Amino acid sequence: IDELLAGGVSGKRVFVRADLNVPLDDGTITDDGRIRAVLPTVKALADAGAKVVVASHLGRPKGAPDPAFSLAPAASRLGELLGSAVAFATDTVGQSAQDTVAGLADGQVAVLENLRFNPGETAKDDAERGAFADRLAALADVYVGDGFGAVHRKHASVYDLPARLPHYAGHLIATEVGVLKKLTEDVKRPYVVALGGAKVSDKLAVIDELLAKADRLLIGGGMAYTFLKAKGHEVGISLLQEDQIPAVTEYMERAEKNGVELVLPVDVLVSPEFPDLKTKAPANPTTVDSDKIPADQEGLDIGPKTRELYASKLADAATVFWNGPMGVFEHPDYAEGTKAVAQALVDSNGFTVVGGGDSAAAVRTLGFDENAFGHISTGGGASLEYLEGKTLPGLAALED
Numbered sequence: 001i002d003e004l005l006a007g008g009v010s011g012k013r014v015f016v017r018a019d020l021n022v023p024l025d026d027g028t029i030t031d032d033g034r035i036r037a038v039l040p041t042v043k044a045l046a047d048a049g050a051k052v053v054v055a056s057h058l059g060r061p062k063g064a065p066d067p068a069f070s071l072a073p074a075a076s077r078l079g080e081l082l083g084s085a086v087a088f089a090t091d092t093v094g095q096s097a098q099d100t101v102a103g104l105a106d107g108q109v110a111v112l113e114n115l116r117f118n119p120g121e122t123a124k125d126d127a128e129r130g131a132f133a134d135r136l137a138a139l140a141d142v143y144v145g146d147g148f149g150a151v152h153r154k155h156a157s158v159y160d161l162p163a164r165l166p167h168y169a170g171h172l173i174a175t176e177v178g179v180l181k182k183l184t185e186d187v188k189r190p191y192v193v194a195l196g197g198a199k200v201s202d203k204l205a206v207i208d209e210l211l212a213k214a215d216r217l218l219i220g221g222g223m224a225y226t227f228l229k230a231k232g233h234e235v236g237i238s239l240l241q242e243d244q245i246p247a248v249t250e251y252m253e254r255a256e257k258n259g260v261e262l263v264l265p266v267d268v269l270v271s272p273e274f275p276d277l278k279t280k281a282p283a284n285p286t287t288v289d290s291d292k293i294p295a296d297q298e299g300l301d302i303g304p305k306t307r308e309l310y311a312s313k314l315a316d317a318a319t320v321f322w323n324g325p326m327g328v329f330e331h332p333d334y335a336e337g338t339k340a341v342a343q344a345l346v347d348s349n350g351f352t353v354v355g356g357g358d359s360a361a362a363v364r365t366l367g368f369d370e371n372a373f374g375h376i377s378t379g380g381g382a383s384l385e386y387l388e389g390k391t392l393p394g395l396a397a398l399e400d
């Protein structure tokens with residue numbers, strides 16, 4: 001983007017593919033981190049006199065307009081953060097988008113409605129995606145990719161559109177890639193990775209890669225129960241992916257062979273019921289050792305001994321990557337595990353990176369100061385796929 005700005009963008013229509021996929025509760029944004037993250041790019045372009053056309057997806061609508069997934073709340077929040085009115089187009093490539101873009105003055109910003117309201121955005125068929133990309137291309141002179149959270153998607157606005165316009169990487173993508181390089185090239189050791197979240201199947205590929213890269217892997221969240229079961233423990237009614245047990249068993253063996261310390265919870269908080277996340281009524285969990293989970297109970301957070309153990313395993317790290325909550329942090333009775341890991345990152349003298357998605361939202365909603373971390377990524381799936389060593393379509397499209 002610096003190259004683009006140096007060449008001058010005044011009067012040019014610049015399409016910024018952002019990731020404004022923010023969590024919403026009844027139309028209210030509960031974490032605006034992703035909107036704040038794209039501000040440097042949007043501001044720089046607007047200040048340089050560009051007509052800035054911001055586009056994004058939000059949620060997973062079914063290829064048709066759906067008010068529950070409107071980007072209108074994100075557009076107003078962007079306007080508040082910029083301190084200037086932002087125009088909003090009620091469609092993506094239709095009359096409203098065309099009129100809104102045509103009406104932009106130099107230095108003004110517009111947001112288009114959710115890209116995924118059009119089936120061409122996510123189509124598997126190249127021609128269908130290409131046709132949608134052609135219509136998006138007609139709205140702009142230049143493309144800036146800055147939606148890091150979506151670079152792992154081969155979608156029209158991420159992958160096909162940059163091929164149709166002069167294209168540049170925005171500030172956010174440059175920062176994110178710079179940080180992830182520190183986790184993949186010349187990593188400072190010990191390199192400790194904490195992984196949580198519900199499903200082990202989402203993390204298999206990254207664990208596979210980390211078994212050759214990391215020094216220590218700490219496992220928490222719902223996925224820990226598949227590891228505990230693979231180790232021979234009963235896990236009651238906890239989340240379990242039986243079909244992943246062979247893979248997890250092989251990973252535990254490989255960890256031992258490679259000298260990677262793979263650490264599992266030694267105690268967990270259990271309850272016969274999943275907590276009510278709306279009322280947040282007291283859940284009154286009990287703490288049990290992880291090899292003594294009662295048959296009728298579900299593990300919902302790591303326990304106090306594990307919190308201490310994980311903090312000690314993170315204490316000497318020179319590099320830390322953390323992705324995925326340790327428990328059901330949305331309920332206060334099950335937030336302590338996630339808080340303890342976040343606190344260990346805050347206390348660390350190493351370079352600490354919080355992977356996006358739930359863990360990024362968790363550190364903010366649990367009241368941690370964002371500046372206390374080395375970096376909080378805006379990409380959950382995107383940062384994991386980067387660490388897996390995959391080619392990310394949205395980065396490949398900007399690289400040529």
Ligand code: 3PG
Nearest residue numbers: 019021059149150380381
């Ligand atoms: C995310 O939230 O990880 C990104 O915005 C991508 O969203 P998606 O998983 O729906 O493609």
